Amino acid sequence: MVNTLADAMNMMRNAERARKKEVILSPASQLIQKILLILQKNAYIGEFERYDDGRQGKFRVALLGRINEAKGLLRLNYKVSQFEMIERRLLPAPGLGLIIMTTNQGIMTMKEAEEKNIAGMSLCYVY
Numbered sequence: 001m002v003n004t005l006a007d008a009m010n011m012m013r014n015a016e017r018a019r020k021k022e023v024i025l026s027p028a029s030q031l032i033q034k035i036l037l038i039l040q041k042n043a044y045i046g047e048f049e050r051y052d053d054g055r056q057g058k059f060r061v062a063l064l065g066r067i068n069e070a071k072g073l074l075r076l077n078y079k080v081s082q083f084e085m086i087e088r089r090l091l092p093a094p095g096l097g098l099i100i101m102t103t104n105q106g107i108m109t110m111k112e113a114e115e116k117n118i119a120g121m122s123l124c125y126v127y
Contacts, residue, residue: 006072013070027056070126097127
C-alpha cells in the first residue's frame with residue numbers, strides 16, 4: 001500500500017534539509033493540494049503550481065526554509081477531548097506547528113477542528 005501523502009511530506013522535509021528552493025511532488029492529488037493550501041496559508045511554504053506531465057500530474061512547491069519536520073500519520077480517529085494529548089505527543093511545544101486533520105466538514109487544522117468542536121482523523125503534522 002502506498003501513502004502518497006507521507007511521501008510528499010518526506011520529499012518536502014528532505015528538500016528543506018538539503019536547502020533546496022523548490023521541490024517537485026508527484027503524484028498530484030486533491031488531498032495533497034488541500035494540504036498545500038493549508039501550509040501556504042500558514043506560511044510554511046510559498047507558491048505552488050500543478051502541472052501535467054502526461055501521467056498523474058505534479059506539484060512544483062516553493063520552499064521558504066520553515067519546515068523542520070513533516071510527517072504523514074496513520075489515519076486514526078480522535079475525539080475533541082484527545083486533541084491536547086495528540087498535540088503534546090506530536091509537536092515539540094504547545095502551539096508550535098500544525099496538525100492537519102480530515103473531518104466531516106473537510107480538511108482543516110486541529111485548531112480549527114477544536115474551535116468547531118469536530119472530531120476527525122489525523123493526516124499529517126508539520127513544524
